[in-house]
Amino acid sequence: MKQVWIINQYITSPDIEGDGYRHYYVAKELAEKGYDTTLITSSFSHAPYRHTKIKGLYKLVNKDVRTLVLKGNKYGKSQGLGRIISWIVFVIQLMCLPLISRNKIPRPDIIVLSSLPLLPILNVILFKALFYRKVKIVFEIRDLWPLSAIELGNYSKRNAFIGFLSYLEKKAYQNADFIISVIPRADIHIKEVLTHEKFKFRWITNGFKIPSSSRKLELSDVCDTSINTNDFNIGYAGTLVVANPLDTIIQVVGNHENKQINLFILGGGPEKERIVKLGKDYPNIHVLDRIPKKYVQSFLSQMDLLFMGKGTKNTTIYKFGTSQLKTFDYFFAKKPIIQALNSSENPVTYSNSGYVVEPENDVELKEKIDYFIGMGKDGRNSYGNRGYEYLIANCTYKIIGERFAEVFDELMT
Known part of the structure; x- marks a missing residue:
């Protein structure tokens, strides 16, 4: 060999x-x-x-x-x-x-x-x-x-x-x-x-590594926070670092007129303390501790929409594209995705599994969130399924x- x-x-x-x-x-x-x-x-x-x-x-x-x-x-x-x-x-x-x-x-x-x-x-x-x-x-x-x-x-x-x-x-x-x-x-x-x-x-x-077992793990085994599946839940799962900013979505969801919208942030990292402080004044912002990777899909499965950000509105480095690891966890969960990014070169665009919005643009971000809230579960499933199909075919x-x-x-x- x-x-x-x-x-x-x-x-x-x-x-x-x-x-x-x-x-x-x-x-x-x-x-x-x-x-x-x-x-x-x-x-x-x-x-x-x-x-x-x-x-x-x-x-x-x-x-x-x-x-x-x-x-x-x-x-x-x-x-x-x-x-x-x-x-x-x-x-x-x-x-x-x-x-x-x-x-x-x-x-x-x-x-x-x-x-x-x-x-x-x-x-x-x-x-x-x-x-x-x-x-x-x-x-x-x-x-x-x-x-x-x-x-x-x-x-x-x-x-x-x-x-x-x-x-x-x-x-x-x-x-x-x-x-x-x-x-x-x-x-x-x-x-x-x-x-x-x-x-x-x-x-x-x-x-992405396809799990060898289809057995669903219970999130409650590693997380005390209860998730009300009757609400509209937006999720982020990943490392909390400067390159993956969450400030805008915290402000948009925290100030949203619909109080049945929640944002759940799962993960740890250098930005964790600052993110906790940023969200503490909003009852619908929930920052969860890092959990074993095998439980992440259980978390994602309880979300209606998934979010990830990369860079700010002035960041130009991502014009060459991105390939964030969390994208593929999101695809496997069969959920629609909103990504804040200054580039169309990314798997979300390639797969038509969601929308890419300008970083730090609260108006555009809220419009896309409201779009997914209004379309109903079947419409959201269509976006999620396209991401899953792209994952299986390419990733x-x-x-x-x-x-x-x-x-x-x-x-x-």
Whole structure:
């Protein structure tokens, strides 16, 4: 079998006491296509949260998918110094890979580096120059850094650290034999950075793992909040971060003249405390604690409409598109979706499962909410079913694994 390394500091999987995630499921599908995968990650991830306890510098977990966990530092804030230090620690730890026995980690034919972070591209370039001269490099873009830091973190383009990240980004594009992205039109951005089109690119969307069991789990087992299904309930499930703002929908629902409309916000994250304060004056705004992922569908099934936001009205980074993980949970729940986003390049638009509205536009958002309230359950079900059909046809990990294998096959020929 051909050997693949997938390097990402934030990989999580059931094998290392985390929720199942993209690279774990992709690796399982690749095994059926003749590719043996090793996942390489850090012991700590802030989003999705995972803290794998290990002794020594690394731990090899060889269960469903071979996973090498490197000792990393734990940090609190996603925008703090601790996170940057974790990038440096991870890069240093990656240098031990060529020294680990091939019996533990087979020599790679393909190395997939998934961003963020960008620093490990230096490791990969060095590995190819000194140890694995024939290895093929695949760079997977999950976030457009440093563009995200400039737009969402308000960093200046002239900032020295941003300049260094820009250098790393360009190096990654220049040294990649193939570029993959979950962002539909990331190729436009790559062209802007490289100033040419001489690169191989493929959009491979984020994905969804179809549950192995159809047994419905009871939300009441993990959540004390009761949901009145006679009301009109709008739901959000996901990480609470600056990039996924909820301010406008809290204000629209909180001030809505129909007091039988509720907004339920499920999740945790750096913005949790601020969101709780923002919603505390509205009796129809309910902020719930994070629950195990397997119960999320039970929550979504009790909603009439689902919401997600990405960026503000002045954010331009999402013009290249989005592929938010929660989209696919929403699709599987067969519910209509409103997404606040400055782009038509997204699965909600592609599937015709709802509407995309301008971020921070309270008038447009209220109009779409009222539209779904007025259309009745059958009409809402039609939107939900279209999202589900799109999910099954395009976004399962079986299909995504096939697309990865097609890229690898091209590189190996």
